[in-house]
Amino acid sequence: MTPIVLNFNQLKTASKFLAYNLLLVLPLTLETTVLAQRAIPPKPSISQTANSEADIIIKKLVGEWKNKNASGPDVNFFFTDDGKMFLMMVVSDQAVAYPLKYHVDATQNPMYMDIKLPDNPKPVLTIFDFIADGEMRMQIEGTNPGQPRPKNFSQDVSVFKQVSNSATLPKNLQIIDPDDANKSQPESLQMITLMNRSQQAYFLANGKFAKTLEDLQIGIKSESEDYLYRIIPQGKGNQSIVHTATAKKPDLKSYTGIVFTIKVKGKPSLDAAICETIKPTSKPPAIPKIPTKASQLVKCPSGSILLP
Known part of the structure; x- marks a missing residue:
């Protein structure tokens, strides 16, 4: 399947709302897992008061909501009536969606919404109203997992318009499996993948790459039982950054990851790649050669291969 490349504008909007967490599982170059399209059936009536305030609000939320900012990217939300939520984008002419969970408290003014991200015990706490x-307006700017809920809407509050109240997800939608990236991967490959994705998120937030693991703030230590991990800055510019996983044991392979800027159809984008040594070695691959065109692949040095 052809990788999907997300441009700066699309991910800047996503990163405002979901910070690193979504970007770590939704990399700028990704292979999506396609799940069978299915209708989301209405849930049976809750045994509590059928016309409760929360039920009414949830019914109003069900469906697809489009960002009204005409100058912004096409990043929409889709809500179901059973606490599921999808972040939807159209990239490279393909509709993709990332699954989340949500909970509302309709007794507050403005109303509360808690959004649960995969693999993060701390939800995004925000406010919304109709x-x-x-x-609907929702406070996106300044909301991150674990941070206090905003008390008021800011001047740049995001406004969404409901374009569908159907409980059925759009057809031909590729749903990203957040667990797929880590299935059957060794520790070293998971760490290099995480470093690559974290750098993409860091770049979007700061306009530059992180030079140390401490700057990334993702909990990776520079040394584990089996590997040494390093970030290698590339000159004074902000065109690329290199990560290495150096094996400490003779039966393990080593890895080099790279994140770089590139133009796709004239628009600045970020991409990433990982090179794996063909044989076990304590020397990671040399710095890969990054492409000059979006249609080209990263070229790994001799003795290593480019991972899909």
Whole structure:
């Protein structure tokens, strides 16, 4: 399957809301797992008061909501009535969605929404309300997992318009499996993948790459039982950054990851790649050669291969 490349503008909007967490599992170059399209059936009526305030609000949320900012990227939300939520984007002419979970407290003013990210015990705490028929505003700017809930809407609050109240996800949608990236991967490959993705998120937030593991703030130590991990800055510019996983045992392979900027159809984008040594070695691959065109692949040095 052809990798999907997300450009700066799309991920800047996503990163405002979900910070590193979504970006770590939704890399700028990814292979999506396609799940069979299915209708999301309405849930049976809750045994509590059928017309409770929460039920009414959830019914109003069900469906697809489009970002009204005409100058912004096409990043939409899709809500179901059983606590599921999807972040939806159209990239490279392909609709993709990332699954999340949500909970609302309709007794507050403005109303509360908690959004649960995979593999993060701390939810994103935000506020929302309905401002017109079929329109909703939600505080996205400044919300991150573990941070306090905003008390008021800011001037740059995001406004969404409901474009569908159907409980069925759009057809031909590729749903990203957040667990797929880590299935059957050795520790070293998981760490290099995480470092690559974290650098992409860091670059979007700061306009530069992180030079140390401490700057990335993802909990990776420079040494484990089996590997040494390093970040290798590349000159004074911000065009690329290199990560290495150096094996400490003779039966293990070593890895080199690279994150770099590149133009896709004239727009600045980020991409990443990982080279794996063909044989076990305590020397990671040399710095890969990054492409000059989006249609080209990263070229790994002799003695190593480019991982898909």
